[in-house]
Amino acid sequence: MDIHFGIQNIIFILALAAAIWAFARQWNKIWRNIKLGKPLDRTDQPGARWKTMARVALGQTKMVRRRYVAGFFHVVIYVGFVLINIEVAEILIDGILGTHRILQAPLGPVYDAAISFFEILAVLVIIACVVFLWRRNVQPVARLRSLSGWPKRDGNYILVIELVLMMALLSLGAAEANMNNLNTEGWLVTSQLAPLFSGLSQEALHWVERGAWWFHIIGILLFLNYLPYSKHFHIIMAFPNVWYSRLSAKGKSDNLERVKAEVQLMMDPEADPYAADAGGNGDDEDERFGAKDVQDLKWVQLMNAYACTECGRCTDSCPAHLTGKKLSPRKIMMDTRDRLEEVGQVIDQKGHWEDDGKSLLYDYTTPEELWACTTCNACVEACPVNIDPLSIIMDMRRYLVMEDSQASAQINTMMTNVENNGAPWAYAQADRANWIKE
Amino acid sequence: MAEMAAENKMPEVLFWVGCAGSFDDRAKKITKAFAKILQKAEVSFAVLGTEESCTGDPAKRAGNEFVFMMQAMQNIEVLNGYEIHKIVTTCPHCFNTLANEYPDLGGNYEVQHHTQFINKLLEEGRLKVEGGHFKGKRITYHDPCYLGRANQVYEAPREVIRKLDAELVEMRRCKSNGLCCGAGGAQMYKEPEPGRKDINIERTEEALETKPEYVAAACPFCNTMMTDGVKNSEREGDLPVLDVAELIAQAEDL
Ligand code: SF4
Ligand code: SF4
Numbered sequence: 255m256d257i258h259f260g261i262q263n264i265i266f267i268l269a270l271a272a273a274i275w276a277f278a279r280q281w282n283k284i285w286r287n288i289k290l291g292k293p294l295d296r297t298d299q300p301g302a303r304w305k306t307m308a309r310v311a312l313g314q315t316k317m318v319r320r321r322y323v324a325g326f327f328h329v330v331i332y333v334g335f336v337l338i339n340i341e342v343a344e345i346l347i348d349g350i351l352g353t354h355r356i357l358q359a360p361l362g363p364v365y366d367a368a369i370s371f372f373e374i375l376a377v378l379v380i381i382a383c384v385v386f387l388w389r390r391n392v393q394p395v396a397r398l399r400s401l402s403g404w405p406k407r408d409g410n411y412i413l414v415i416e417l418v419l420m421m422a423l424l425s426l427g428a429a430e431a432n433m434n435n436l437n438t439e440g441w442l443v444t445s446q447l448a449p450l451f452s453g454l455s456q457e458a459l460h461w462v463e464r465g466a467w468w469f470h471i472i473g474i475l476l477f478l479n480y481l482p483y484s485k486h487f488h489i490i491m492a493f494p495n496v497w498y499s500r501l502s503a504k505g506k507s508d509n510l511e512r513v514k515a516e517v518q519l520m521m522d523p524e525a526d527p528y529a530a531d532a533g534g535n536g537d538d539e540d541e542r543f544g545a546k547d548v549q550d551l552k553w554v555q556l557m558n559a560y561a562c563t564e565c566g567r568c569t570d571s572c573p574a575h576l577t578g579k580k581l582s583p584r585k586i587m588m589d590t591r592d593r594l595e596e597v598g599q600v601i602d603q604k605g606h607w608e609d610d611g612k613s614l615l616y617d618y619t620t621p622e623e624l625w626a627c628t629t630c631n632a633c634v635e636a637c638p639v640n641i642d643p644l645s646i647i648m649d650m651r652r653y654l655v656m657e658d659s660q661a662s663a664q665i666n667t668m669m670t671n672v673e674n675n676g677a678p679w680a681y682a683q684a685d686r687a688n689w690i691k692e
Numbered sequence: 693m694a695e696m697a698a699e700n701k702m703p704e705v706l707f708w709v710g711c712a713g714s715f716d717d718r719a720k721k722i723t724k725a726f727a728k729i730l731q732k733a734e735v736s737f738a739v740l741g742t743e744e745s746c747t748g749d750p751a752k753r754a755g756n757e758f759v760f761m762m763q764a765m766q767n768i769e770v771l772n773g774y775e776i777h778k779i780v781t782t783c784p785h786c787f788n789t790l791a792n793e794y795p796d797l798g799g800n801y802e803v804q805h806h807t808q809f810i811n812k813l814l815e816e817g818r819l820k821v822e823g824g825h826f827k828g829k830r831i832t833y834h835d836p837c838y839l840g841r842a843n844q845v846y847e848a849p850r851e852v853i854r855k856l857d858a859e860l861v862e863m864r865r866c867k868s869n870g871l872c873c874g875a876g877g878a879q880m881y882k883e884p885e886p887g888r889k890d891i892n893i894e895r896t897e898e899a900l901e902t903k904p905e906y907v908a909a910a911c912p913f914c915n916t917m918m919t920d921g922v923k924n925s926e927r928e929g930d931l932p933v934l935d936v937a938e939l940i941a942q943a944e945d946l
Contacts, residue, residue, distance in 0.1 A: 505842025578888025629877030
């Protein structure tokens with residue numbers, strides 16, 4: 255084995271360490287933010303959870319459903335990303351040890367086949383990125399057209415970065431194909447691209463090869479650190495997000511334990527008054543009914559916000575949005591993430607949380623949006639990473655109604671009727687069985 | 693139910709009528725159609741009558757857990773008092789609440805939606821239908837959110853419609869992708885937020901695209917919304933919106 259350990263490798267090791275350190279820092283912050291949410295045990299039925307994760311996250315089943323173009327090309331990029339990472343692993347080893355394609359000699363023809371396969375994938379990824387850039391910018395599909403500002407730029411940056419990284423990878427191989435002492439004939443795509451660099455001297459080829467190699471790996475390390483700021487973080491968060499997603503029927507809305515305990519106490523004077531605490535976490539007194547801010551949500555709901563891909567499939571199937579109401583479940587998720595990031599920044603600056611006078615409800619999401627929801631679950635069904643925007647909407651509605659008494663007159667009438675007449679309308683309970691005689 | 697209990701009898705199933713089914717004039721027809729089907733199939737059933745109360749669903753969807761829990765616990769007391777095990781209901785909202793949200797509170801029942809129940813009666817041969825005047829007719833079926841997506845019941849109502857020898861035509865958005873009628877989540881009791889269009893109009897337009905002769909629903913609220921939508925497109929006279937139970941009852945001249 256040829257080992258040329260030198261200054262390049264020392265620089266590489268430092269760059270790698272810095273990238274990992276920076277990413278870990280960001281990761282810890284995000285995890286800390288997620289943990290600001292209320293506890294919720296979602297570790298039941300691990301078997302079913304692994305299966306769901308294999309199906310939805312790994313298998314991308316919801317990605318391809320009814321969205322054939324986006325589904326197909328997303329799978330291309332996804333498979334490309336996962337498999338080309340095998341090659342990246344080799345690049346890392348080479349970078350650290352000062353080797354050149356360390357796996358080539360031991361693997362022989364298998365190596366060439368693998369590289370050829372990766373190269374084909376790289377070409378497909380480039381095509382997919384172009385298609386996606388087209389769908390975002392040239393002829394935007396409705397759910398992407400509505401994005402503007404940072405989310406729109408973010409989407410484009412990712413695609414351009416991926417495109418450029420793939421090009422660097424192919425240039426690397428194409429340069430090597432022209433170099434004298436290397437064995438590259440078996441590589442399908444780059445052997446075709448080789449003429450691009452055939453006019454160059456061996457010296458120049460060496461520089462192109464090094465340049466492409468460094469560009470590619472530094473690009474990847476920077477990309478890694480771009481993730482936590484981007485919707486592209488979903489490539490990591492999608493997996494835990496799906497694992498922890500709800501397994502029960504979508505129609506089931508959780509029962510608030512504290513209300514349950516209080517009502518039980520009300521209905522049964524002999525009940526143990528201290529049982530009221532059992533459902534909560536001890537500090538029930540200042541716990542709100544429903545959610546006003548991100549800290550009132552459950553940690554899974556906050557993780558949802560970091561897993562959101564901003565794809566807009568939820569909003570695209572939302573009856574309220576489709577008929578021109580202000581509600582957009584994607585915006586609910588983006589609001590949650592933005593507000594959570596803001597809360598995180600306050601904690602970064604002050605070392606602990608201090609009320610900044612703002613909240614998710616009112617400052618980010620308005621009551622008008624919340625009241626437009628029909629609780630139809632279309633958003634939950636549509637989400638490719640099993641996010642549940644409806645649960646956040648419901649928790650904020652609960653706050654509006656139970657803490658802020660902000661229901662409209664009509665809703666109040668309905669609730670009073672249910673309470674007093676046992677029906678949402680003002681009919682007498684005694685008339686309930688009249689239909690039998692009619 | 694009180695009468696049956698007094699005679700020490702246990703019905704095969706408790707028919708949970710729901711508020712719409714008890715009070716709303718249009719929904720009462722669905723209730724009666726289903727009761728007739730039960731009688732025809734000689735199912736021994738009971739209703740709670742004046743002992744039934746709102747499941748609390750509308751309050752819960754509006755965000756009021758207190759009112760919901762009070763309703764739920766009262767109902768569970770009554771149901772458990774009669775030792776009810778099996779419930780059938782014509783309302784997907786009651787169905788969802790009873791099946792999914794009551795167990796936490798001590799109410800454990802086997803809950804079925806009436807379309808599932810009818811389908812089973814047909815499969816077991818306890819009820820027989822011939823297409824009657826629905827034979828070959830184009831019927832489009834609207835999935836109620838609380839039956840479909842919320843509880844994954846897509847096929848039972850469709851199988852019942854197919855057994856009428858009718859031509860079941862699907863809307864652009866159906867089954868898990870079905871569009872809401874606009875009534876859920878307490879929307880039934882309030883004005884919609886400002887927007888371009890009412891949701892039921894959008895959904896009715898999708899139904900009309902299939903050129904149906906009947907619109908089938910399986911929820912009293914969807915029924916109201918779709919009926920209003922049909923009225924709005926001035927098709928009131930020739931495009932009936934019928935519940936799956938009504939289709940069966942009419943096919944059998946019950
Ligand atoms: S549940 Fe609410 S937010 Fe989600 S799609 Fe339905 S109406 Fe829209
Ligand atoms: S919540 Fe899900 S469907 Fe909606 S934008 Fe985010 S990832 Fe897409």
